[in-house]
Amino acid sequence: MSETVRADEELVExxxxxxxxxxxxxxxxxxxxxxxxPSALWARAEAxxxxxxxxxxxxxxxxxxxxxxxxxxxxxxxxxxxLPLLEHHLAATLLARTGLGHVDGPLTVAGISGHxxxxxxxGAAISGRIPAVPWAADAAAVVLxxxxxxxxxxxxxxxxxxxxxxxxxxxxxxxVPTVVLTDASVExxxxxxxxxxxxxxxxxxxxxxxxxxxxxxxxxxSSYVSERHQFGKPVGSFQAVQIHTxxxxxxxxxxxxxxxxxxxxxxxxxxxxxxxxTSVVVGQNAVRAATAAHQAHGAIGMTREYPLQQLTRxxxxxxxxxxxxxxxxxxVGLAALAAPRLSELVARHPEEGLQSA
Amino acid sequence: MRLEATELTRTERDLQDEVRSWLDERLPEGSYPLGLxxxxxxxxxxxxxxxxxxxxxxxLPVEHGGHGRTAVDRLVVVEALxxxxxxxxxxxxxxxxxxxxIAANGTELQKKEILPGIxxxxxxxxxxxxxxxxxxxxxxxxxxxxxxEGGWVVNGSKIWTTGAxxxxxxxxxxxxxxxxxxGLTQFIVDRHAPGLTVSPIEFIDGTRDFCELSFVDxxxxxxxxxxxxxxxxxxxxxxxxxxxxxxxxxxSAMPLxxxxxxxxxxxxGSRATAELGSIVAxxxxxxxxxxxxxxxxxxxxxxxxxxxLIKEMSTRFExxxxxxxxxxxxxxxxxxxxxxxxxxxAKAVQVAPSWxxxxxxxxxxxSVISKGLRxx
Numbered sequence: 014m015s016e017t018v019r020a021d022e023e024l025v026e027x028x029x030x031x032x033x034x035x036x037x038x039x040x041x042x043x044x045x046x047x048x049x050x051p052s053a054l055w056a057r058a059e060a061x062x063x064x065x066x067x068x069x070x071x072x073x074x075x076x077x078x079x080x081x082x083x084x085x086x087x088x089x090x091x092x093x094x095x096l097p098l099l100e101h102h103l104a105a106t107l108l109a110r111t112g113l114g115h116v117d118g119p120l121t122v123a124g125i126s127g128h129x130x131x132x133x134x135x136g137a138a139i140s141g142r143i144p145a146v147p148w149a150a151d152a153a154a155v156v157l158x159x160x161x162x163x164x165x166x167x168x169x170x171x172x173x174x175x176x177x178x179x180x181x182x183x184x185x186x187x188x189v190p191t192v193v194l195t196d197a198s199v200e201x202x203x204x205x206x207x208x209x210x211x212x213x214x215x216x217x218x219x220x221x222x223x224x225x226x227x228x229x230x231x232x233x234x235s236s237y238v239s240e241r242h243q244f245g246k247p248v249g250s251f252q253a254v255q256i257h258t259x260x261x262x263x264x265x266x267x268x269x270x271x272x273x274x275x276x277x278x279x280x281x282x283x284x285x286x287x288x289x290x291t292s293v294v295v296g297q298n299a300v301r302a303a304t305a306a307h308q309a310h311g312a313i314g315m316t317r318e319y320p321l322q323q324l325t326r327x328x329x330x331x332x333x334x335x336x337x338x339x340x341x342x343x344x345v346g347l348a349a350l351a352a353p354r355l356s357e358l359v360a361r362h363p364e365e366g367l368q369s370a
Numbered sequence: 371m372r373l374e375a376t377e378l379t380r381t382e383r384d385l386q387d388e389v390r391s392w393l394d395e396r397l398p399e400g401s402y403p404l405g406l407x408x409x410x411x412x413x414x415x416x417x418x419x420x421x422x423x424x425x426x427x428x429x430l431p432v433e434h435g436g437h438g439r440t441a442v443d444r445l446v447v448v449e450a451l452x453x454x455x456x457x458x459x460x461x462x463x464x465x466x467x468x469x470x471x472i473a474a475n476g477t478e479l480q481k482k483e484i485l486p487g488i489x490x491x492x493x494x495x496x497x498x499x500x501x502x503x504x505x506x507x508x509x510x511x512x513x514x515x516x517x518x519e520g521g522w523v524v525n526g527s528k529i530w531t532t533g534a535x536x537x538x539x540x541x542x543x544x545x546x547x548x549x550x551x552x553g554l555t556q557f558i559v560d561r562h563a564p565g566l567t568v569s570p571i572e573f574i575d576g577t578r579d580f581c582e583l584s585f586v587d588x589x590x591x592x593x594x595x596x597x598x599x600x601x602x603x604x605x606x607x608x609x610x611x612x613x614x615x616x617x618x619x620x621x622s623a624m625p626l627x628x629x630x631x632x633x634x635x636x637x638x639g640s641r642a643t644a645e646l647g648s649i650v651a652x653x654x655x656x657x658x659x660x661x662x663x664x665x666x667x668x669x670x671x672x673x674x675x676x677x678x679l680i681k682e683m684s685t686r687f688e689x690x691x692x693x694x695x696x697x698x699x700x701x702x703x704x705x706x707x708x709x710x711x712x713x714x715x716a717k718a719v720q721v722a723p724s725w726x727x728x729x730x731x732x733x734x735x736x737s738v739i740s741k742g743l744r745x746x
Contacts, residue, residue, distance in 0.1 A: 239744070249740075252736060252737065255736050259679070259682065262739065263679055265371075266679065267656075267659060269372060270372075271654075273374075274377070277375055287654075289651070290655065291651075291655075292651075342643075342647035342648045343643050343644045345648070345650050346643035346646040346647030348647075348650075349646050350643065350646065354628060355650060355653075356449070356621075360386070360453075360657060362383055
């Protein structure tokens with residue numbers, strides 16, 4: 014048997030239709046302008062239970078596989094959806110894995126990033142600052158992945174009323190305030206299986222969002238170069254421009270496949286190498302794709318009137334969201350140095366992760 | 371474009387183990403000249419040993435000596451061979467493309483006469499395509515085959531034909547009428563036929579695998595025409611199309627990378643570690659793509675655009691790998707160095723430009739990809 018990772022086809026169709034219908038470039042621009050969550054959009058997503066895909070029914074979700082969640086994040090990103098769907102899913106997953114129970118959304122998540130020290134939780138209260146928490150002003154609660162004083166991985170839930178915020182915005186115009194906790198009351202649960210498995214799960218989803226953006230960059234660019242005429246013909250008929258669409262197709266195809274393979278490994282509870290390799294190639298492809306898309310578009314792509322920038326600014330906002338590309342490269346490099354043969358590491362089956370673990 | 375994620379099955383992994391163990395025995399380190407991917411050394415004995423194991427002509431039909439196995443099985447074997455820089459030169463072209471093409475387009479006689487020899491590793495093929503005035507514009511070939519009683523008489527020349535000197539056969543494309551595309555026909559030419567002269571052309575690294583072929587009134591029986599008269603163009607372009615997504619398009623530098631990783635593990639700085647990681651991550655991604663394309667082939671699909679898409683970027687990647695290793699060496703490369711790693715790297719730097727040229731230049735591939743993407 015060869016394992017394949019495939020989202021439910023009907024679900025994929027629903028996701029494509031929903032985001033195509035509801036998330037227009039105008040809506041994305043308006044959300045950025047207002048700096049607030051488009052709550053009507055969130056309500057419509059809730060009405061078709063999109064935020065609860067991949068969360069088991071016993072935890073208040075609607076069930077679904079990891080591949081379904083990968084698809085959800087991909088299709089949301091494809092339209093530059095200004096909702097905390099990734100963050101909400103990770104938060105709800107942490108709640109489910111710690112048995113902290115269902116909390117109504119939208120939720121956001123903190124403590125995933127390797128950039129920052131997050132406050133340690135001791136007892137039922139917590140103090141400290143957490144930078145760049147997406148949509149924290151509009152979320153019902155912040156779900157924080159942290160440690161207790163003994164170093165155990167724990168999850169802490171802080172309700173909206175128990176935190177204060179210092180406003181900040183990321184490159185895509187998404188509000189990412191600093192959360193300030195002053196003796197805030199928290200519910201705490203222990204994360205079974207440890208943070209590492211969860212962080213790999215989260216990383217695949219971040220990469221899936223990038224892959225969704227890259228596929229859209231390809232689609233948008235290939236239709237633009239077939240419509241835009243210069244010198245009496247479509248600019249896409251020039252080989253010099255075709256290089257850019259080819260680069261975009263390569264970036265998107267490689268990224269989506271890598272995400273699916275990494276998701277397959279993570280679904281087995283494994284995927285150390287697969288996820289790190291995916292972070293590397295998707296991160297590298299993202300930059301190349303953004304550059305190629307802009308170059309193929311020319312001046313119009315530089316304007317806020319045209320939607321390309323909504324995508325490329327998101328690429329830059331999330332491409333090193335939780336860690337640097339160089340760190341990801343080093344992680345794969347260390348695995349390679351430890352492996353008896355490079356070629357056999359590259360060719361290994363995800364299950365072989367069991368033996369090296 | 372979307373490629374379906376796939377990994378090896380249990381049986382395919384068993385084959386992988388089997389090939390690796392056999393190679394441990396058959397090719398101990400230092401016992402053979404390290405090769406760079408498909409340009410591995412010519413070693414008929416090694417090719418026959420592989421054939422005896424059932425690892426040549428794997429996908430060819432059983433009734434002609436083949437093994438009726440899958441494209442994925444072949445990928446597993448080829449990947450293990452290229453990882454070691456094995457001497458694959460003698461059988462490479464016959465195993466990869468001439469055999470499958472003859473199986474698809476050949477007469478019963480041709481299949482009976484040729485395929486068992488490809489499967490056993492006794493026959494070696496070369497491809498007679500380019501001419502002095504026809505490179506990427508293959509449809510412009512001018513070497514003519516004129517009809518005579520019982521066959522054809524060929525006049526003209528072919529150039530840049532890899533491996534022709536050592537080959538037993540040359541699968542050649544000749545002009546049989548003036549129609550640009552439908553005037554081309556393929557023939558299975560005996561390398562030692564009277565009227566054919568093969569002269570080596572010295573390659574950039576001083577090797578002599580590149581050849582020029584001169585045809586002067588060479589007679590070839592009509593029995594050795596491959597496919598219908600005028601169908602050569604389609605057969606010829608179809609031959610390579612699916613193979614462009616193979617592991618050989620990103621593994622040329624693998625024997626070097628293996629050795630570089632070992633060197634770096636002794637002295638590793640964080641920059642080298644990151645560069646190695648970047649290379650390994652991309653190898654992993656390319657391998658996933660090659661495997662997905664092989665599954666598509668086994669599934670009866672024709673992933674021509676996908677294969678071109680992979681080749682265009684993975685061959686550039688191979689060249690980038692060299693640059694990283696060269697920088698870490700940090701001094702002029704010597705082909706007469708004591709260190710075999712440095713000697714191979716020095717060779718690789720010279721031959722690497724061919725990686726983005728052979729089997730369809732990157733410029734041609736971009737056109738193939740663009741056309742393929744537009745018609746989706």
